[in-house]
Amino acid sequence: MTGNRLSKEELLEKATDILGENGPDALTIDRLCRSLNVTKGSFYHHFKGRDGFIKDLMDYWLEEFTLKIINISEEETNPEKSRDKMIMEALMMKSGPEKAIRAWGRDNPIVASYVERADTIRLDYLQEVFMPYENDPTRRKAIALTAYTTFLGSMFIYPELPRKEHMLMIEYVSRAFGVPIPTTGENNETTGRN
Template sequence: MAKGRVSKDEWTMAALRALARGGVAAVAVDVLAKELGVTRGSFYWHFENREALLVAALETWERHGTAEVIAAVKEVDDPLARARTLFAEALGDEEIAGLEPALAAQVDHPAVAAVVARVTRARLAFLEEVYTGLDFGPAAARHRALAAYAAYLGWLDLRRTAPDLAPEAQLRDPGSAAALDHLVDMILAPGAPGAPGDPGTGTGAVRE
């Protein structure tokens, strides 16, 4: 039977690809069934309705793109190596190109808004933890977490919206490695000891 040939995970990944292509409106059961080579009946084997598929897809993105990445990076003991591992993972190959900018543009949908909020909260909290491990005080760690996350989102948006104007953002471009190294160096640049706005005890000096 057709319903036995396609797993729930295959449906959710197809839904995420559709989200990257055209937002929530692109998550159409008949279109995805055709893409997967199955009948509409296969969909109802796994999901009650389209909204259930959308939620499952978003939760898959949340798990793969945030929870699993954080868990893996936490295994790295050295604080500076942990930070570099995080940014290398975040700025490297995208499992589904353009998905994150596409989701950011769809936060008017309640299901998308809820998951994007959870993901943003978790990522910022972990970035603060990473910077705290680099001896930044609370305020500086928060500010750097915000700046680093903004740089991350902007980099992905450049890949999606300006591939010709900013080719270095594309991983296959000859200049991408140098551009990424420069971005990470900026994100991790040490701060001046006792810098204004940092009431914490950390000096903001990245350990070498």
């Protein structure tokens, strides 16, 4: 090992990759350091033990896989363009970390609290997104839940679903609830999920 010091973000990014590719049991301090060719001292320079690392990793995941997508979509002032941007960003999200973190959350209370927080933030935001199309809060929540669970379900069942098929699913959900159909482009590339 070279003894290089990497930034905290570089360590968290690599940890997210390991987690997404191999699951939580594979995410050890030793494996993370070996994969980046750094010493454990580099790890402990940034993190206060395993629990501190898990908390920082979950903060990173929440920021990169939830808040960043919301912030990017909010750059648009037009509600439909904002929704479309959110959809495209979500479709480009890697599914491996999401699946691994949700599985990990069944056994780890720290991770479980972050999954619950992410779900709450995402669902609250989706309800805002659907506000221009539905005034009834109960119905708006149902639309948000349907859209979100469809998204998560497709991530688990078919992570390499071609974008065109994803857009078809989104179109059906939109039509079912009388929401305008997103215009995010129709190419046959697969999503960024893996």
